[in-house]
Amino acid sequence: MAQLSPLLKQATPVVVDHGEGVYLHDVDGKRHLDFTAGIGVTSTGHCHPRVVEAAREQIGKLVHGQYTTVMHKPLLELTRRLGDVLPSGLDSLFYANSGSEAVEAALRLARQATKRPNVIVFQGGFHGRTVAAATMTTSGTRFSAGISPLMSGVHVAPFPYAYHYGWDQETATKFALRELDYLFQTVSAPSETAAFFIEPVLGEGGYVPANTEFMAGLRERADRHGILLVLDEVQTGFGRTGKFWGHDHFDVHPDVVLIAKGLASGFPLSGIAASEELMAKAYPGSQGGTYGGNAVSCAAAIATLDVIQDEGLVENAAERGRQLLEGARLIADKTPAIGDVRGLGLLVGTEFTTADGEPDTATAQAVQQAAARSGLLLLTCGAYSNVVRMVPPLIVNADQVDEALRIWGDVVTAGS
Numbered sequence: 001m002a003q004l005s006p007l008l009k010q011a012t013p014v015v016v017d018h019g020e021g022v023y024l025h026d027v028d029g030k031r032h033l034d035f036t037a038g039i040g041v042t043s044t045g046h047c048h049p050r051v052v053e054a055a056r057e058q059i060g061k062l063v064h065g066q067y068t069t070v071m072h073k074p075l076l077e078l079t080r081r082l083g084d085v086l087p088s089g090l091d092s093l094f095y096a097n098s099g100s101e102a103v104e105a106a107l108r109l110a111r112q113a114t115k116r117p118n119v120i121v122f123q124g125g126f127h128g129r130t131v132a133a134a135t136m137t138t139s140g141t142r143f144s145a146g147i148s149p150l151m152s153g154v155h156v157a158p159f160p161y162a163y164h165y166g167w168d169q170e171t172a173t174k175f176a177l178r179e180l181d182y183l184f185q186t187v188s189a190p191s192e193t194a195a196f197f198i199e200p201v202l203g204e205g206g207y208v209p210a211n212t213e214f215m216a217g218l219r220e221r222a223d224r225h226g227i228l229l230v231l232d233e234v235q236t237g238f239g240r241t242g243k244f245w246g247h248d249h250f251d252v253h254p255d256v257v258l259i260a261k262g263l264a265s266g267f268p269l270s271g272i273a274a275s276e277e278l279m280a281k282a283y284p285g286s287q288g289g290t291y292g293g294n295a296v297s298c299a300a301a302i303a304t305l306d307v308i309q310d311e312g313l314v315e316n317a318a319e320r321g322r323q324l325l326e327g328a329r330l331i332a333d334k335t336p337a338i339g340d341v342r343g344l345g346l347l348v349g350t351e352f353t354t355a356d357g358e359p360d361t362a363t364a365q366a367v368q369q370a371a372a373r374s375g376l377l378l379l380t381c382g383a384y385s386n387v388v389r390m391v392p393p394l395i396v397n398a399d400q401v402d403e404a405l406r407i408w409g410d411v412v413t414a415g416s
Contacts, residue, residue, distance in 0.1 A: 011036070011379050012372040019046025022396050024377065033376045033404050035392040040203075040235045040347075043262030044307045045393040051265045054303035058296045067095070067293040074298035081305050082273070085244055087253055092279040095271040095293035099234035099260040100128025102270040103197070105287060106256050107132055109274065110195035110228050113281035117152075118188040119195045120180070122159040124205030124383065127197060127232060136197055139204035140383050155188045159198075161208050163340040163351065169211055177217040190225035195256075200246030200344075203235040206382035207342060207349025207389050215252040222255070228278075230256040234270070235347070238262040239308055239394050242318030242345030249344060262394075265304045269297035313394040320396050321345035327405040328390070337363050337416035348390040351382065352416070359384035363416050370411040376404055 017027045022045055024034045037043065044051055058074060065072040079093050096102055110119060119136070121127070126139040135150040137143045144150060157180045162172040184190050196218055202208040222229040231254040236246030240262055243249055255278065260270035268291075308314060325341065325348050332338035332350060337360060339353035352360040352367075364386040368378050371388075381387050390404070 011368075012377050014372070014377065021045040021048075022393055022400050031375065032372075033392075033400060033407070035390045035404055036377050036379050037391050037393045038266060039261070039379065040240060040391045041261045042266050043238055043240070043394050044265045044304055044313070045395040046266075048265060048303075048307055048395075050307055051300050051303045054299045055267065055296050058299035062295045064291070065295050066290060068288050072295050072298075074295050074302060075293045078298045078301050078305075081302060085305070086273050087245070087247075087257060089275050090254070090257060090273040092276040093271050093273050094279070094287045095269065095298075096289055097268045097291050097294075098128070098270050099232075099258065100130040100133040101289070101292075102234065102258040102260055102272050103127045103133040103136065103232065104130060106195075106197070106230050106258055106272045107136070108286050109256065109272065109279065109282045110230065112283050112286060113278055114194040114226065114228065116192055116194035118155060118193045119153060119197055120155050120157050120183065120188060120193060121197045122157055122176075122199075124159050124161060124202045124208065125197070125199050125232070126202070126204035137204075139202065139206075139381075140385075143204075155183060157183050159202060159205070159208065160211060160214050161202070161206070163208075163342070166357075170213075173211060173214045173217075176214060180217075180221065184225075190221075190227065193225065193227050195228040195230050196222060197230045197232060199232045199234075200236045200250065201241065201347055203347075204381050206351065206387040207347050209342065209344050210250060212250045212252075215247065215250040219252050228255040230254065230258065232258045234258055234260040236344075238304070239314035239317050240345055240347060240391075242314065242321045244314055246344065263304065264297050264301040265307075267294075267297040267300040269294065269301055308394070311395065316396075317345040317394045320392075320398065320401050321348070323398060323401050324348050324390060324392075324405070327401070328408070331405070331409045331412055335412050335416055338412070343390075346390075346392055346394060346396070349381065349387045350390075351387045353386070359386040361386045364388050367411045367415040370415050371407060374407045374411055376407040376411075378408075 121136045127133045127136040134144040158176040160172040160176040162169045256274045329341045332341045340351040352364040
């Protein structure tokens with residue numbers, strides 16, 4: 001009898017029968033507030049009627065049209081529509097299926113376009129599980145352990161994670177930029193460095209936002225040395241942070257943007273966007289794939305963009321994000337076991353620490369499990385899995401945020 005791999009550990013005990021909006025209904029009929037959204041994927045909620053109808057209609061027309069063999073209307077229309085929301089000048093797109101594939105495509109592009117071997121990533125970043133993407137991931141050793149030798153040419157610089165260092169944001173930012181310059185002198189010369197890869201908000205690394213000064217420092221160094229600035233918006237894009245792109249908070253312009261997760265409301269679709277001039281520098285044959293730009297996924301993505309715009313979901317993410325962050329901080333103020341609460345928009349992380357400031361993994365996991373038993377689904381993240389993250393669909397309303405905060409407050413009080 002076949003069964004799932006024992007390595008696929010479930011974060012909650014829920015077996016889902018169906019989903020609707022912000023809720024998942026299990027096979028026993030119990031309703032759960034889903035503040036995981038498939039790790040930020042179901043941006044318009046579960047089974048949004050407009051997304052379902054778009055996918056259903058497309059399935060009756062064309063399920064798969066391999067996009068280096070034939071072209072299809074959903075792919076062309078999605079490309080046109082993304083042109084309306086992508087940063088200026090990023091007018092060329094390549095589609096794949098997952099965030100990891102988008103990262104690897106951007107890595108190939110960066111190395112081929114610049115003719116340089118090295119890339120710099122930042123401490124705590126998550127970029128995927130395939131070999132190159134796992135090499136570039138430093139949010140936890142579990143993503144790369146046991147598969148060495150890893151890919152060469154990846155070097156790691158500090159991220160301005162102020163709480164981790166015990167500093168204020170300004171001190172952490174100056175330190176991170178100074179260490180980046182030191183890395184240029186000691187490990188990877190600028191002339192050997194193809195790109196910076198960075199998340200605007202660390203995802204698996206603990207929901208830690210970057211800041212304007214740090215991003216400006218990266219942009220200045222990229223321009224000065226001919227290095228590409230690649231922004232991994234896989235988790236932060238499509239309104240998740242209360243602006244359409246996570247980097248919009250920091251007034252920085254990327255050379256390459258990576259997209260996935262919330263792009264198609266649960267259908268597998270990812271991509272990279274760059275200028276046509278830059279994209280043309282990739283080698284022939286370096287971009288392609290069997291399922292990239294799948295017709296049904298593209299139809300769902302078009303409907304997702306429609307819903308985000310028509311229902312004001314970027315603005316809703318900003319408003320409900322403020323409500324969620326403020327509520328989580330009020331709970332933290334009464335809870336010595338919580339060291340920090342942070343986030344942008346509907347990405348809110350609560351970090352648990354011991355009395356002496358050490359990571360408190362046990363308490364974080366205990367309250368996450370208690371929340372699941374109480375009908376609120378959450379996940380953990382961070383290098384020590386001591387951060388509980390809230391990442392609800394963008395359609396979440398004020399009453400649902402209040403309900404989640406009530407449950408969260410109860411389990412935190414009981415568990416810590």
